[in-house]
Amino acid sequence: MPDAMAGMGSPAFYFYPPLATMFFALVDAVFMHRLSVAHVIGVSAFLMGMASGVFFYWWARNFASVRVxxxxxxxxxxxxxxLLTDYYNRGAIGEYAAYVWIPLIFHAAHRYLITARVRWLSLLAVAVTGLFFTHLLSAMIIGPVIAAYILLHLFGATGAPAGTRHAARSRLVMLALLAAVAALAVGTAAVYFLPALQLFDAANTAALFVRPIGGTRLFTGLSMSANPVVTRYTLFASIYLFVTVYLVAEYLRARRNATVATSCPGTSTAMVVMWTMVTALCGLFMWGKLGFVFEAPSPYRSLQFLSRLLIVVEFVVLTMVAVMFAALPSPVARKRMALMLLAVFAVLLAYQFSALFKKFQHQTLAQNEVAMSQRVQYRITPPEYYPKDAGFSARIDELLPQLALRLDASEQAWIVGGQGKVGSVSQNYGAFVVRVSSSDGGAVAIRQFYFPGWVAQDQDGRSLPVFAATSFKFATVQVPPGEHTVRIVRGEVPVEGFAKKVSAASLALLLLLLGTLAWQTQRQAATRNTLKQD
Structure with missing residues (x-):
């Protein structure tokens, strides 16, 4: 992102998946660039929220009525x-957008397990690829849950999927196909996440771990005045755990009265136990128990804060509600559940409206305008996206004075070592052409932060070394004595080229696999029709 950080560049897309930002650009283009930045973000977020609700409706319809x-x-x-945390408080748009894909992944997997139709495998591939292009951490924490759901559906008490034989072989084939499609879908997103993983330590990633993840645990030291954020998350988690306990109690009551319905796939006792265990484990994790899961070298160390597990909890608890309405056919039990859950829903909505009212009541519309903030005005990225070992402050009011000398874009290149003079500088989409003269050689810095991939050549095509210099870690080129026209561009590092090949190969194999399965299905249907006619 050469335009970020007041035009000094940022490797944000190596750490934050690009799909949400691309969706913003699409919305902006649809409205012909007539909307302000704040309205583009607002319209995009509204559409994302609608999509997440619609897709969860599809998922819930596997168990519950249209109204429920x-x-x-x-x-x-x-x-x-x-809504309140990801969108309004943190502005974590990638995490907010991940809610779109999570119910779609479960819905596609569930429908394939029930019908064995290829179209659901295709939808699963789209949803998995979309999630990995949207938010990696959400994919990491929801992945084990979908894996457990599929395994339990295939080999648990739910029985064999409809339309297949009860032999273990057919279940293994379905599992293999699901695993292959999911793996190829993840591989399709390799163009993003492989460079991100490889180049992770090239930026200021130490900022991600300033506070130990154990220090973000919930249910301890509650005080709205001292730590309102932790208290708020604890409130959410407590309500969800209460709802889970209530739903389990209703289920046990129905089992005791022998009024549990198990005809709907996915509503067995084993499934109820699985959903309950997922919520309970998340509760223990957020409480700070089983902390080894989030310690190095575990990849879950990058979760940053334990409250992120509320992504899973919100999905699982609402899924349990849908399952209970399928498993408990008693009108009395359903009415009792509906009244309880509507009351909880109303409390959570009232809390959110109250928090938002307090947030905005003392601000004018112009002050609420996102585009008016200095962070957006100068396109300042979070501190973890600064160059490694650069001494920047994470606070915007402290950072801007640090950058004051370079916020003015009039000086695009300057001498930082040796004797010399910069004649002219031209820039086009992150590529710089610098005319420099030096009697004894020197170093010229450009107004772009250093990141692996910067390359430089002189007018004769000779490569020149590029490195990080100054306390701000600007990209700097060492030039020999004499007059030179130096072209400096952000080239492709090897892992980026490799990732493109992995994505292309994965997409090709995915299309080939889905196409072959669709062809086999049509051929089998044609054969059956022929036999019927004979």
Missing amino acids: SAVLGLAFALAPYH
């Missing part, structure tokens, strides 16, 4: 961690 599923879809779109 519609309410649950609305509850998912307006879930407090999703």
